Amino acid sequence: MIKIKNATFVLSAPSIEETVANDVSEIAFIGRSNVGKSSIINALTNKKGLAKSSSTPGKTRLINFFDITFEKDENDYRARLVDLPGFGYARVSKSMKHEWQRNLTEFIKKRSSIRVFVHLIDSRHPSLEIDKEVSAYLQEICRADQEIIVFFTKADKLKQKDVSALKKIYPTAHLVSSSNGRGITGAIEKIFVSLFGSNV
Ligand SMILES: Nc1nc2c(ncn2[C@@H]2O[C@H](COP(=O)(O)OP(=O)(O)O)[C@@H](O)[C@H]2O)c(=O)[nH]1
Ligand SMILES: [Mg+2]
Known part of the structure; x- marks a missing residue:
């Protein structure tokens, strides 16, 4: 059994220039605003309030x-x-949005310590254009030493028939819920294996 036993906040960075040293393997959570990024970080670490979760989309524009x-x-x-920060509809002006999007993509490309991208997709809306764009983008920039993992969030909101429909489109879909804990232990294992392999 693999668990995350310590989790501490390090820093909120407004841009790539002001981040922490890239001395440790990193797992970057990516997805549109409100998909549940902060919540899954709290669920994985079993620490409520570690990452600030908010019901206002596009509020957090910092890299934490x-x-x-x-x-x-x-x-x-x-x-x-x-x-x-969430891809997509940040509540800022168009020029700022553009500026920010560029900042974010630059960070993702340049940050050499990222080993795993966790792309979060809302399980209730699995086929949004924005997620197809994120997915294509990640595949395009993903280096040989990096992996992409997809988790479908808010599984607690799905009925059994919705789960079946999702699995028809994505047969290996890994469903998670930060609310009821579904799939969280498995998510920790997937991330660990991507980082350190299955033989350690
Ligand atoms: N029902 C349900 N709601 C969730 C889940 N994860 C997040 N949420 C809610 O979705 C909203 C956005 O979550 P947040 O983690 O802040 O999303 P972020 O913008 O991607 O960081 C908040 O109101 C959360 O309470 C989940 O697994 N189930
Ligand atoms: Mg957040």
Whole structure:
């Protein structure tokens, strides 16, 4: 069994120039505003309020860093979670939005310590254009030492028939719910294996 036993907030950075040293393998959470990025960070770390969650879309435009320690078979593995600002409808002017989007894509491309991209998709809206764009973008920039994982959020909102419909489109879909904990242990394992392999 793998768990995350420590999680601490490191820094909120407004731009790539003001971030922490890239000395630890990082897991970057990406997805549109309100998809549940901050909530899943709190669920994975089992720390309510670690990442600020908000019901106002597009409010957080900072890059937030959290140092974590995985524990497996009594060994510790350090890593860092990166809560990225939401892609899509940030509530700012068009020019600022453009500026910000560029800042974010620049960060994603330049940040050499990112090993895993976790693309979060709202399980109730699995086929939005914005997610297709994010997915295509990630595949385009993903380096050989990086992996992309997709989780479908807010699974607690789905009826069984919705789950079946989702699995028809994405047979291997990993559903998570930060509200009721569904899929969270499995999500921790997937992230750990992507970072450190399955043989450690
Ligand atoms: N029902 C349900 N609501 C969720 C879940 N995860 C997040 N939310 C809600 O969705 C809203 C946005 O969540 P947040 O984590 O701030 O999204 P972010 O903008 O991607 O960081 C908040 O009102 C959360 O309470 C979930 O698993 N289930
Ligand atoms: Mg957030």
